[in-house]
Amino acid sequence: MVNIFANISASSKCKLLKILEANTYNLKKNDNIFPILKGEKTIGIVLSGLLQIVRIDYNGNKTLIEELEENDIFGNMVYPIPNREFNYIVKEDATIIIIDFNEILFCTSEKEYFTQFLKNLVAIIMQKLQAKNERLEILTKKTIRNKLLEYFNTMSKKHGSRFVYLPFNFSDLADYLVIDRSAMTREIKYLKEEGFIEVKGKRITLLYDFK
Amino acid sequence: MVNIFANISASSKCKLLKILEANTYNLKKNDNIFPILKGEKTIGIVLSGLLQIVRIDYNGNKTLIEELEENDIFGNMVYPIPNREFNYIVKEDATIIIIDFNEILFCTSEKEYFTQFLKNLVAIIMQKLQAKNERLEILTKKTIRNKLLEYFNTMSKKHGSRFVYLPFNFSDLADYLVIDRSAMTREIKYLKEEGFIEVKGKRITLLYDFK
């Protein structure tokens, strides 16, 4: 993933953060960062560490919305209307910066490092957009089988191989596809029986023509 | 929606398009723009007119993925891996520009209009990202009822009113929510009977506490 400060020198980075009135925060594991995200138009950038965005519904059930790693961006511009349902959890000590989005849009600096920052930002958001599109593409499939196959196809195309290595366990995969875990296991069994796939731990082999 | 050329003068716009080696295309209704989108990293910007992105599955069923209006962006960076399933349809005579994405990322111009272009681009992509997130938020709801309520809530919060005006007909709403139309009608009937909503044409009134 692109670094938000790629091709920006350390000294320029300092100036940039000052211009944009960016606030840097060092977060300890289990901190709650919600209070930091005041305005509706703030974006956060993860410089290091690991955060999670989770939703806790009225039943108290947690759902992992997304994991935020180094260089990820987040905030109310990136996630919908702020409400109590969303929580940001610090999983590993992290450093983040918070910027008022309007500071970016209305910044009149013509310094090279500001332009570079914008280009980096564009690249990062584009990547995020693509990831969202992939997930949407999957979720617009109606059956469990089609969701699974769409997921496998995407992964397989991405790496240009008929071997798909799951980046998470089957429980989390079910969450990602928004389907019941046991129903998913059942469908995977059928796919195996019908000779579509082969499963060995987290490695799935596509036996059909996946191109 | 933000105009990609907002705060850029006509003459600067010309120079900008030259610098980025942008190609302008005037499209007639029913043109197929697929051949224009050669590279994997090109983005298109709709200057005027109306396009549709549709998927045609192996059964020949069309699904509307998105409508692209003035100032919308599209392209393989914005939509997943290019494959035969996607089609771009020109619904109304349109003017679009196509830019190689790398021309943007590696452009070294420090002109004010280039910086402004980047800022506009950031704003547009952010908006798109938010729209995607909203849809994802809806599609991660498991039942028809919850999808509907999530949709109504989002719309209602967006306009700060308990009245929701559907931007499309019920058929298309069902498509958007990825549910069967008749099943949706049934659920809406239940919601009416249980006193959650009131429906009058395309105006839906939320009778519960939607805050």
Added chain:
DNA sequence: AATAATATGTTGCATTTGCAACATTTATAA
């Protein structure tokens, strides 16, 4: 105004899926 086309409403029924409950396996910690 008459006709055609499209959108909406309704219902029975088959299928899919979620849910719950439990067995078994694998990973983690004491």
Added chain:
DNA sequence: TTATAAATGTTGCAAATGCAACATATTATT
């Protein structure tokens, strides 16, 4: 190693949903 927790596999059953077929209403076209 043993104990404990977490992940995975299995199954019956109820509930939700899609599908098909049709009726009615609304909108567009001639």
